[in-house]
Amino acid sequence: MNDLAEALQAQVREACAKSEPLALRGSGSKSFLGRRVQGRVLELSGHRGIVNYEPRELVLTARAGTPLAEIEQVLEAQGQMLPFEPPHFGPGATLGGTIACALSGPRRPYAGAVRDVVLGCRIINGRGEILRFGGEVMKNVAGYDVSRLMAGAFGTLGILLEVSLKVLPKPETELTLVQECDATEALEKMNRLAGTPVPLSASSHDGIQLHLRLSGTNGAVEGARKRIGGEILADGAGYWEKLREHRHAFFTGKAPLWRLSVPSTTPFQANLPGKQLIEWGGAQRWLISEAPGETIRRAAAEAGGHATRFRGEAPEGEAFHPLPGPLMALHRNLKRAFDPAGILNPGRLYGEF
Amino acid sequence: MADRPATGKAALVAELERALPPGTVIHEEEALRPYECDGLPAYRQLPLLAVLPADVEQVQQVVQICRRHGVPVVARGAATGLSGGALPLADGVLLGLSRLNRILEIDPLARTARVQPGVRNLAISEAAAPYGLYYAPDPSSQIACTIGGNVAENSGGVHCLKYGLTVNNLLELKVITAEGELLTIGSAALDSPGYDLLSLITGSEGMLGIVVEALVRLLPRPARAQVVLAAFDDVEKAADAVGAIIAAGIIPAGLEMMDGPAIAAAEDFVHAGYPRDAAAILLCEIDGTNEEVSEHVMRVNALLHEMGATEVRTARDEQERLRFWQGRKAAFPAVGRISPDYYCMDGTVPRRRLGEVLKGIARLSQEYGLPVANVFHAGDGNLHPLILFDSNVPGELQRAEDFGAEILELSVRVGGTITGEHGVGHEKIHQMCVQFSAAELEQFRAVKSAFDPQALLNPGKAIPQPRRCAEYRTIGERRAQRKA
Ligand SMILES: Cc1cc2nc3c(=O)[nH]c(=O)nc-3n(C[C@H](O)[C@H](O)[C@H](O)COP(=O)(O)OP(=O)(O)OC[C@H]3O[C@@H](n4cnc5c(N)ncnc54)[C@H](O)[C@@H]3O)c2cc1C
Numbered sequence: 152m153n154d155l156a157e158a159l160q161a162q163v164r165e166a167c168a169k170s171e172p173l174a175l176r177g178s179g180s181k182s183f184l185g186r187r188v189q190g191r192v193l194e195l196s197g198h199r200g201i202v203n204y205e206p207r208e209l210v211l212t213a214r215a216g217t218p219l220a221e222i223e224q225v226l227e228a229q230g231q232m233l234p235f236e237p238p239h240f241g242p243g244a245t246l247g248g249t250i251a252c253a254l255s256g257p258r259r260p261y262a263g264a265v266r267d268v269v270l271g272c273r274i275i276n277g278r279g280e281i282l283r284f285g286g287e288v289m290k291n292v293a294g295y296d297v298s299r300l301m302a303g304a305f306g307t308l309g310i311l312l313e314v315s316l317k318v319l320p321k322p323e324t325e326l327t328l329v330q331e332c333d334a335t336e337a338l339e340k341m342n343r344l345a346g347t348p349v350p351l352s353a354s355s356h357d358g359i360q361l362h363l364r365l366s367g368t369n370g371a372v373e374g375a376r377k378r379i380g381g382e383i384l385a386d387g388a389g390y391w392e393k394l395r396e397h398r399h400a401f402f403t404g405k406a407p408l409w410r411l412s413v414p415s416t417t418p419f420q421a422n423l424p425g426k427q428l429i430e431w432g433g434a435q436r437w438l439i440s441e442a443p444g445e446t447i448r449r450a451a452a453e454a455g456g457h458a459t460r461f462r463g464e465a466p467e468g469e470a471f472h473p474l475p476g477p478l479m480a481l482h483r484n485l486k487r488a489f490d491p492a493g494i495l496n497p498g499r500l501y502g503e504f
Numbered sequence: 505m506a507d508r509p510a511t512g513k514a515a516l517v518a519e520l521e522r523a524l525p526p527g528t529v530i531h532e533e534e535a536l537r538p539y540e541c542d543g544l545p546a547y548r549q550l551p552l553l554a555v556l557p558a559d560v561e562q563v564q565q566v567v568q569i570c571r572r573h574g575v576p577v578v579a580r581g582a583a584t585g586l587s588g589g590a591l592p593l594a595d596g597v598l599l600g601l602s603r604l605n606r607i608l609e610i611d612p613l614a615r616t617a618r619v620q621p622g623v624r625n626l627a628i629s630e631a632a633a634p635y636g637l638y639y640a641p642d643p644s645s646q647i648a649c650t651i652g653g654n655v656a657e658n659s660g661g662v663h664c665l666k667y668g669l670t671v672n673n674l675l676e677l678k679v680i681t682a683e684g685e686l687l688t689i690g691s692a693a694l695d696s697p698g699y700d701l702l703s704l705i706t707g708s709e710g711m712l713g714i715v716v717e718a719l720v721r722l723l724p725r726p727a728r729a730q731v732v733l734a735a736f737d738d739v740e741k742a743a744d745a746v747g748a749i750i751a752a753g754i755i756p757a758g759l760e761m762m763d764g765p766a767i768a769a770a771e772d773f774v775h776a777g778y779p780r781d782a783a784a785i786l787l788c789e790i791d792g793t794n795e796e797v798s799e800h801v802m803r804v805n806a807l808l809h810e811m812g813a814t815e816v817r818t819a820r821d822e823q824e825r826l827r828f829w830q831g832r833k834a835a836f837p838a839v840g841r842i843s844p845d846y847y848c849m850d851g852t853v854p855r856r857r858l859g860e861v862l863k864g865i866a867r868l869s870q871e872y873g874l875p876v877a878n879v880f881h882a883g884d885g886n887l888h889p890l891i892l893f894d895s896n897v898p899g900e901l902q903r904a905e906d907f908g909a910e911i912l913e914l915s916v917r918v919g920g921t922i923t924g925e926h927g928v929g930h931e932k933i934h935q936m937c938v939q940f941s942a943a944e945l946e947q948f949r950a951v952k953s954a955f956d957p958q959a960l961l962n963p964g965k966a967i968p969q970p971r972r973c974a975e976y977r978t979i980g981e982r983r984a985q986r987k988a
Pocket of ligand 1: 580581584585588590644649651656925
């Protein structure tokens, strides 16, 4: 029995009737992220299995409890992949948790984010209704795009039952180039290269070295290698996986880990205390720092972005960047539209809902 | 819908005219005529009045004044929409955004363009061209349609198979809410805190907010683009070839299909050099680095022959490539020349069902006695059957609408959707009842209320009221009677 949709629905209905908060749980691999939820734990990992996979259609539909590793294996066997290269952050990571937390990996700026590949979903809303939005086709503008809204909602708008994703063929070949330069030069190079037709698929700067990954046909990658220059990294795949899973040496230390999401051309913020690692062509910056949250958030906001306390307790309790008043009001309204009793992961995103 | 009492209209006009510069408010019947329909002229309605603001503050004022008067607002870009999305309301204000037409900034290093909503789609790529950049979503209407309309419809184009729809190429929107507040949704960073409202607003057909500014992503012009034209003696063979190319691990920049009637119409109109005797042609564009294009073009050529193409031609030069595309992009107007009227449908189906659905459409075409020309985004499974009819012949418009409704229902039956890129608007509101359950429609209405509790923004479009669905069941019965 891998289809628990009805059993889960019954539990949500009951919780709704009693106004009892539910803490949604896939495998718990991402429980470090966001605020803690007070509520009865609702286990979702039993609702699993790939429902439909048509390599020719470039579409995969799976129940939300399906392990990410299983999905990646099945895709791999057909020479395909999830374009957004999701981090797992644990062996049990489920598809549902990955979508709900909207976590994307190194390929994100070049191949799109979670939300870019979500084609459809089935959810249980806070009233215990099973609803289907989007579908398995590439283009669909019938009704509001509720499926994409689920990406990054952290389960606060609905319990994901099934998700349909656009998948892509794996590139024929990949290769990672390394060169030494400072952060300012690295940012300049990442942005300039992204504006020219090279098959770039990942980029990072760790303070000393710039890493660039190329993906595509043999000819295309070889041609770009000659133009860009640098040393070929022996275990390129291993490097990006470690970086993606935060097993890279940078991610050690006791201080809190912050994620700064900023415009890619934002100059290197040398004045922020702590150490930084740049990814995503400049658009994602990891910061390990004891600086007060307020300082970090202000720096991100002044650059036109935002900051998330990714790992490590923070005294003020908020993980995500505060929203301006009118936007917060809209969030509360939307929450009410999907979950009037406020039972789905209350407080996981923000204390207000 | 009944007209509002004249005193109500007069008071509204007076207040708007006080707040806005001269020449902004249009209220005389003759002057309102040009606003009575969009790209789907079968539906027409004069608005109460039209307002043409020239900047964001003016848009905000219009929305605030209308809100105080409880008068609904329908936004309008270039009115090329094909689903009656910008169809005015008799008791509503038509808000034309064409005067907000400035490109505010191109940032070549960050690869972004900041534009006002009335900027035409193609104008963005033109402005970005000196930097080797372009805006990827390219609806066939791109010389005319506006970015505001593109956002509202989540428009696609021939290049969205590889580069995505509008939603995949947007970073930030400035939006005036139903409350008249100016909100920034998204940012110049790749993501923003909280819910993904950017996704929700894109494709919301002007019902969740008025877009007054957009920051879009620009892409580098590929080093090289090459188009391969393949002819087939059978439509289904062409449809199968589409799947074969994608199964081979190649994502073409565009993969379009035209059937016999569409080929003939396009040839007569722009002389694109298509083979007139083919039952179907595929246009397959490969772009990327020089090396990649050479490798993929060779493989696509071989595949197309394997799939039974009677002729495969690679454009000899850039001029020929552009001519091949010109035929495709001019296909709608070309069909417009051979028939007094045409009705364009927009269902999307899983690619593997394309052949079967095309056969189904051919069968319906015979049943209804109305010819069809097919020209569509085959790579996405997004069909555009053009139903040819003559509205001056009594009953033909009704027959065309019935025929169209059956095509949409067929699309839903094979696991697809009633609209891939043109939106639901006024036109397909009934078919929403086929695609969605009552609870799903109720959830849509709850989303609408979260943004617009008084239903002031484009009310009555896209999301049907329960009463409408009951009506549609009766209509379905009547349709069956008409056919019998
Ligand atoms: C010949 C032809 C070819 C076409 N080809 C394609 C194609 O290839 N792909 C495709 O996707 N579409 C295509 N279309 C459809 C149409 O061009 C698109 O839907 C386009 O995005 C509409 O833009 P517009 O500026 O004309 O919007 P309008 O028609 O004026 O409005 C469309 C909708 O958007 C709303 N709206 C407009 N501006 C705003 C704003 N600023 N804020 C909020 N809401 C707003 C309106 O209320 C309405 O609901 C084609 C149309 C024609 C006539």
